[in-house]
Amino acid sequence: MGKVLTRTPGLIMKKNFTHNYSHIFMSLLIVAAVLIIGIVFKISPAQAALSEAASVKYIKKWTIRFNQPVDPNTVNGNNIYVVDANDKRINNIELITEDNIVYVSLKGNHTYAEGNYRLVITDKICSQNQICLQKDIIKPFQVMGRNYFTFDDANLPSALTGASYSINLGVGNINDGTWACVPGSLLPDGLSLNPKTGTINGSPTKEGTYKFTVKKTKDKASEEKELTITILPGNYDSYKLTLPNTTPGEHMPLGQAELSYPAGIKKQIEILWNPPASSELGSQQFSGYLGGSDRQVQETGSISYLKDVDFTYFYWPNYNWRTVAVNVNGVVREVWMDAKYKDGKRTRKMDLMIDSSLKAAGNVFGINTNSLETDNQVTFRLFNAYGKLLETREMTVK
DSSP states (O other), X not given: OEEEEEEEXXXXXXXXXXXXXXXXXXXXXXXXXXXXXXXXXXXXXXXTTSOSSEEXXXXXXXXXXXXXXXXXXXXXXXXXXXXXXXXOBOSSEEEEEETTEEEEEEOTTOOOOSEEEEEEEOTTOBBTTOOBXXXXXXXXXXXXXXXXXXXXXXXXXXXXXXXXXXXXXXXXXXXXXXXXXXXXOOOOTTEEEOTTTOEEEEOOOSOEEEEEEEEEEETTEEEEEEEEEEEEOSOOSEEEEOOOEEOTTSOOOOEEEEEEOGGGOEEEEEEEEOOXXXXXXXXXXXXXXXXXXXXXXXXXXXXXXXXXEEEEEEEXXXXXXXXXXXXXOXXXXXEEEEEEETTEEEEEEOEEOHHHHHHTTSEEEEEEESSBOTTXXXXXXXXXXXXOEEEEEXXXXX
16 A cells, blocks of 8 residues: 655645556557557458368469558568469569558469469568568469369359250369259359269250259368359351460460351350360460360460560659550560651660569560550561560550
8 A cells, every 4th residue: 555645724634545557557558459460361251261281273363351451561472472383473563552451363364273382471561550460371372174173163154055064163073062053043054063063064954044052061161152154056067266375384374266056046155175285385286175064175375485465664744655565485586666756656676674584583684665555556576596486465555
């Protein structure tokens, strides 16, 4: 007990009190907690039901949520990146910061190849108050093949009446939980869901667009998802394909086919391309399937020497000044860019960017300009060391 003397006119009083340190102690605890925790990495709710090595689609976009606004200056390819099973960094990763959220996706039409990967968030990521993560965060994930449309997909590949159909909602094995349609929800006639593997297969009998809800249960966790499938008539007369193109180490992106029916009716269906038979660059024959059906198609396409184009590698919007950078395969030794500038159409040779090439898995060429306008078409011509034209690619300035 402590005593304090309080003077009043003509009287001295003794006032007893007990020292109350509890509020001071709690304040110190709160301060300490903030310093220790920093930014807490939180997986978004949509990912909460995924296993440690999540099975995802080849165009997966990751959402990283923090408990404080993130300093955008710390969000870059050195602090957040994706590596494959051989610890090789994946090119063409795009990072977008919005307050306390960072989105990690692939640029343009780029895709992941089938296989195992890790999303790495390093301890260099900091809040706007410069409180940083205390350790690296690593999220393993697995990219599935062409007929695996993971449970985070809503639209399944199209089907054709009278044709066999097979799509896996999960990883396609009996260790991935159990599957069932929720009560009152039915698959289209002719299709069934395997409760052990999550495979939808069969031969649909009636065209139309159908919605149904599937429930996945694993251990004590469960998740429901409404899925949509479009069933097209299988009696088409002919089809017209878009040419398949990809780059080394990537999954073949979805293609498109136009189906022609009697009376001039035309309908669109996606093409699920198989991995290329050869890893050689340039023109080769590709095979794939119309939607999730067993109707096979073939077309000549190419594996591109050009990996990525960045039209804003270095950008001063007030002066419309930009550095255009292209990342190409190592056999490419010379790149020319044909473009329409403010003063007319010109062809310019791009310069080898040595520092960027050392960091990239290939050669990087760049060009500086203040007269290249957005939405104009440009053409890149790629040559080898002997002056042979390897490839020509057209793109739109972004």
